[in-house]
Amino acid sequence: GQNIDQPTEMTATEGAIVQINCTYQTSGFNGLFWYQQHAGEAPTFLSYNVLDGLEEKGRFSSFLSRSKGYSYLLLKELQMKDSASYLCAGVDSNYQLIWGAGTKLIIKP
Amino acid sequence: IAGITQAPTSQILAAGRRMTLRCTQDMRHNAMYWYRQDLGLGLRLIHYSNTAGTTGKGEVPDGYSVSRANTDDFPLTLASAVPSQTSVYFCASAQGGGTDTQYFGPGTRLTVL
Numbered sequence: 165g166q167n168i169d170q171p172t173e174m175t176a177t178e179g180a181i182v183q184i185n186c187t188y189q190t191s192g193f194n195g196l197f198w199y200q201q202h203a204g205e206a207p208t209f210l211s212y213n214v215l216d217g218l219e220e221k222g223r224f225s226s227f228l229s230r231s232k233g234y235s236y237l238l239l240k241e242l243q244m245k246d247s248a249s250y251l252c253a254g255v256d257s258n259y260q261l262i263w264g265a266g267t268k269l270i271i272k273p
Numbered sequence: 274i275a276g277i278t279q280a281p282t283s284q285i286l287a288a289g290r291r292m293t294l295r296c297t298q299d300m301r302h303n304a305m306y307w308y309r310q311d312l313g314l315g316l317r318l319i320h321y322s323n324t325a326g327t328t329g330k331g332e333v334p335d336g337y338s339v340s341r342a343n344t345d346d347f348p349l350t351l352a353s354a355v356p357s358q359t360s361v362y363f364c365a366s367a368q369g370g371g372t373d374t375q376y377f378g379p380g381t382r383l384t385v386l
Contacts (some may be wrong), residue, residue, distance in 0.1 A: 168315065194371060195372050195374055197374075205379070205380075206363060206377035206378060206379050206380055207316070207363070207377050208375070209374045209375070210376065212372065214372070227299070251315070251316070253316075254371055255371055259370050259371025259372065260318060260331070260371070261316075261318070261320075261375070261383075262315075263315030263316040263317070264314055264315050265314055265315045266315065
Protein backbone atom coordinates (compact mmCIF):
# COMPACT_ATOMS: atom_id res chain seq x y z
CA GLY A 165 0.00 0.00 0.00
CA GLN A 166 0.90 3.64 -0.19
CA ASN A 167 1.78 5.51 2.95
CA ILE A 168 3.18 8.81 4.12
CA ASP A 169 4.39 9.06 7.73
CA GLN A 170 5.17 12.24 9.61
CA PRO A 171 5.06 13.16 13.29
CA THR A 172 1.71 14.38 14.56
CA GLU A 173 3.00 17.32 16.53
CA MET A 174 6.25 19.14 17.30
CA THR A 175 7.13 22.04 19.57
CA ALA A 176 9.98 24.49 19.04
CA THR A 177 11.15 27.85 20.37
CA GLU A 178 11.03 31.14 18.53
CA GLY A 179 14.38 31.81 16.83
CA ALA A 180 15.41 28.15 16.85
CA ILE A 181 15.67 25.55 14.07
CA VAL A 182 13.28 22.63 13.60
CA GLN A 183 13.37 19.64 11.28
CA ILE A 184 10.13 17.91 10.28
CA ASN A 185 10.65 14.42 8.90
CA CYS A 186 8.57 12.51 6.37
CA THR A 187 8.94 8.94 5.19
CA TYR A 188 7.06 7.69 2.19
CA GLN A 189 6.04 4.50 0.47
CA THR A 190 4.37 5.05 -2.88
CA SER A 191 3.78 2.92 -5.95
CA GLY A 192 6.34 4.62 -8.14
CA PHE A 193 7.72 7.99 -7.18
CA ASN A 194 7.56 11.27 -9.04
CA GLY A 195 8.61 13.71 -6.38
CA LEU A 196 7.56 15.04 -3.01
CA PHE A 197 5.78 18.20 -1.99
CA TRP A 198 5.69 20.17 1.25
CA TYR A 199 2.75 22.46 1.99
CA GLN A 200 2.03 24.77 4.91
CA GLN A 201 -1.47 25.02 6.35
CA HIS A 202 -2.45 27.55 9.00
CA ALA A 203 -5.44 26.61 11.16
CA GLY A 204 -8.69 27.16 9.32
CA GLU A 205 -6.96 28.02 6.07
CA ALA A 206 -6.02 26.33 2.81
CA PRO A 207 -2.70 24.56 2.25
CA THR A 208 -0.08 26.66 0.47
CA PHE A 209 2.91 25.39 -1.49
CA LEU A 210 6.36 25.41 0.10
CA SER A 211 8.58 23.10 -1.95
CA TYR A 212 8.84 20.28 -4.46
CA ASN A 213 11.78 17.86 -4.61
CA VAL A 214 12.32 15.16 -7.20
CA LEU A 215 16.12 14.84 -7.08
CA ASP A 216 18.20 13.84 -4.07
CA GLY A 217 19.64 16.65 -2.03
CA LEU A 218 18.84 19.85 -0.25
CA GLU A 219 16.96 22.77 -1.76
CA GLU A 220 17.08 26.03 0.13
CA LYS A 221 14.46 28.74 -0.13
CA GLY A 222 15.00 31.51 2.38
CA ARG A 223 14.40 30.27 5.93
CA PHE A 224 12.93 27.02 4.63
CA SER A 225 14.87 24.11 3.13
CA SER A 226 13.69 20.72 1.94
CA PHE A 227 15.75 17.55 1.61
CA LEU A 228 15.06 14.34 -0.28
CA SER A 229 16.69 10.91 -0.24
CA ARG A 230 15.03 8.67 -2.82
CA SER A 231 17.02 5.61 -1.76
CA LYS A 232 15.79 5.95 1.82
CA GLY A 233 12.23 7.07 1.01
CA TYR A 234 12.83 10.03 3.27
CA SER A 235 12.41 13.78 3.22
CA TYR A 236 12.63 16.57 5.74
CA LEU A 237 11.62 20.20 5.94
CA LEU A 238 14.03 22.45 7.81
CA LEU A 239 12.78 25.72 9.23
CA LYS A 240 15.35 28.20 10.49
CA GLU A 241 15.02 31.34 12.63
CA LEU A 242 11.56 30.30 13.68
CA GLN A 243 8.91 32.99 13.94
CA MET A 244 5.56 32.83 15.68
CA LYS A 245 3.84 32.98 12.29
CA ASP A 246 5.44 29.61 11.44
CA SER A 247 2.97 27.95 13.83
CA ALA A 248 1.00 25.81 11.39
CA SER A 249 0.61 22.30 10.09
CA TYR A 250 3.14 21.07 7.55
CA LEU A 251 1.89 18.55 5.02
CA CYS A 252 4.09 16.10 3.17
CA ALA A 253 2.77 14.59 -0.09
CA GLY A 254 4.37 12.07 -2.43
CA VAL A 255 3.54 11.86 -6.14
CA ASP A 256 2.84 8.27 -7.16
CA SER A 257 3.17 6.47 -10.49
CA ASN A 258 -0.26 7.79 -11.59
CA TYR A 259 0.89 11.33 -10.83
CA GLN A 260 -1.56 11.60 -7.95
CA LEU A 261 -0.59 13.06 -4.60
CA ILE A 262 -0.57 10.83 -1.53
CA TRP A 263 -0.82 13.05 1.54
CA GLY A 264 0.45 12.60 5.05
CA ALA A 265 -1.76 13.61 7.98
CA GLY A 266 0.40 16.64 8.64
CA THR A 267 2.69 17.77 11.44
CA LYS A 268 1.34 20.47 13.73
CA LEU A 269 4.20 22.78 14.67
CA ILE A 270 3.79 24.81 17.85
CA ILE A 271 6.18 27.73 18.33
CA LYS A 272 6.74 28.97 21.85
CA PRO A 273 8.21 32.38 22.70
CA ILE B 274 -11.70 36.88 -9.03
CA ALA B 275 -8.08 36.15 -8.32
CA GLY B 276 -7.13 32.53 -7.92
CA ILE B 277 -9.57 29.89 -6.80
CA THR B 278 -12.83 30.39 -4.93
CA GLN B 279 -15.28 28.04 -3.25
CA ALA B 280 -18.87 28.43 -2.11
CA PRO B 281 -20.41 28.17 0.34
CA THR B 282 -17.88 28.85 3.10
CA SER B 283 -19.80 26.60 5.44
CA GLN B 284 -23.05 24.67 5.41
CA ILE B 285 -25.15 22.59 7.78
CA LEU B 286 -27.16 20.00 5.90
CA ALA B 287 -29.78 17.45 6.87
CA ALA B 288 -28.98 13.86 6.01
CA GLY B 289 -30.54 12.76 2.74
CA ARG B 290 -30.41 16.22 1.17
CA ARG B 291 -28.64 16.97 -2.08
CA MET B 292 -25.84 19.53 -2.01
CA THR B 293 -23.50 21.05 -4.59
CA LEU B 294 -20.22 22.64 -3.58
CA ARG B 295 -18.98 25.17 -6.08
CA CYS B 296 -15.40 25.78 -7.20
CA THR B 297 -14.19 28.35 -9.71
CA GLN B 298 -10.67 29.25 -10.81
CA ASP B 299 -9.51 32.06 -13.06
CA MET B 300 -5.95 30.88 -13.67
CA ARG B 301 -6.87 28.86 -16.79
CA HIS B 302 -5.48 25.76 -15.12
CA ASN B 303 -6.16 22.48 -16.87
CA ALA B 304 -6.32 20.22 -13.82
CA MET B 305 -8.73 20.51 -10.92
CA TYR B 306 -9.22 18.41 -7.80
CA TRP B 307 -11.60 17.87 -4.91
CA TYR B 308 -10.23 16.75 -1.54
CA ARG B 309 -11.72 16.17 1.85
CA GLN B 310 -9.76 16.79 5.02
CA ASP B 311 -10.67 15.06 8.27
CA LEU B 312 -8.96 15.40 11.63
CA GLY B 313 -6.00 13.04 11.94
CA LEU B 314 -6.10 12.06 8.28
CA GLY B 315 -4.30 13.42 5.27
CA LEU B 316 -6.08 15.11 2.42
CA ARG B 317 -7.97 12.47 0.48
CA LEU B 318 -8.73 12.85 -3.21
CA ILE B 319 -12.41 12.50 -4.10
CA HIS B 320 -12.46 13.27 -7.83
CA TYR B 321 -10.21 15.01 -10.28
CA SER B 322 -10.26 16.43 -13.78
CA ASN B 323 -7.17 16.63 -15.96
CA THR B 324 -8.86 18.87 -18.51
CA ALA B 325 -12.28 20.26 -19.34
CA GLY B 326 -14.68 17.50 -20.37
CA THR B 327 -12.89 14.71 -18.47
CA THR B 328 -13.15 13.51 -14.88
CA GLY B 329 -11.70 10.67 -12.84
CA LYS B 330 -12.23 8.97 -9.50
CA GLY B 331 -9.87 9.47 -6.62
CA GLU B 332 -9.37 7.55 -3.40
CA VAL B 333 -12.84 8.18 -1.88
CA PRO B 334 -15.36 8.82 -4.69
CA ASP B 335 -18.43 7.02 -3.32
CA GLY B 336 -21.38 9.30 -2.68
CA TYR B 337 -19.90 12.16 -4.73
CA SER B 338 -20.09 13.21 -8.36
CA VAL B 339 -18.40 15.95 -10.38
CA SER B 340 -18.64 17.58 -13.77
CA ARG B 341 -16.22 19.72 -15.78
CA ALA B 342 -18.20 21.49 -18.46
CA ASN B 343 -15.58 24.23 -18.87
CA THR B 344 -12.07 25.12 -17.73
CA ASP B 345 -13.06 27.36 -14.83
CA ASP B 346 -15.72 25.44 -12.90
CA PHE B 347 -15.61 22.11 -11.11
CA PRO B 348 -18.69 21.53 -8.91
CA LEU B 349 -18.90 18.65 -6.45
CA THR B 350 -22.32 17.13 -5.76
CA LEU B 351 -23.43 15.02 -2.84
CA ALA B 352 -26.53 13.24 -4.13
CA SER B 353 -27.85 12.20 -0.72
CA ALA B 354 -25.71 13.44 2.14
CA VAL B 355 -24.77 11.19 5.06
CA PRO B 356 -23.16 12.15 8.40
CA SER B 357 -19.85 10.52 7.39
CA GLN B 358 -19.54 13.21 4.73
CA THR B 359 -19.09 15.82 7.44
CA SER B 360 -15.69 17.27 6.59
CA VAL B 361 -13.79 20.23 5.22
CA TYR B 362 -13.74 20.15 1.43
CA PHE B 363 -10.94 21.75 -0.56
CA CYS B 364 -10.88 22.38 -4.26
CA ALA B 365 -7.50 22.76 -5.95
CA SER B 366 -6.19 23.48 -9.41
CA ALA B 367 -2.89 23.01 -11.22
CA GLN B 368 -1.55 24.04 -14.60
CA GLY B 369 -1.08 20.42 -15.59
CA GLY B 370 -1.19 17.21 -13.62
CA GLY B 371 0.95 15.39 -11.12
CA THR B 372 4.09 17.35 -10.47
CA ASP B 373 2.66 20.82 -11.04
CA THR B 374 1.95 22.83 -7.92
CA GLN B 375 -1.63 22.63 -6.74
CA TYR B 376 -3.31 25.84 -5.59
CA PHE B 377 -6.08 25.44 -3.07
CA GLY B 378 -9.33 27.26 -2.53
CA PRO B 379 -10.32 28.44 0.97
CA GLY B 380 -12.42 25.36 1.68
CA THR B 381 -16.03 24.56 2.54
CA ARG B 382 -16.85 23.29 6.00
CA LEU B 383 -19.79 20.89 5.66
CA THR B 384 -21.73 19.39 8.54
CA VAL B 385 -24.30 16.67 7.84
CA LEU B 386 -26.75 16.01 10.65
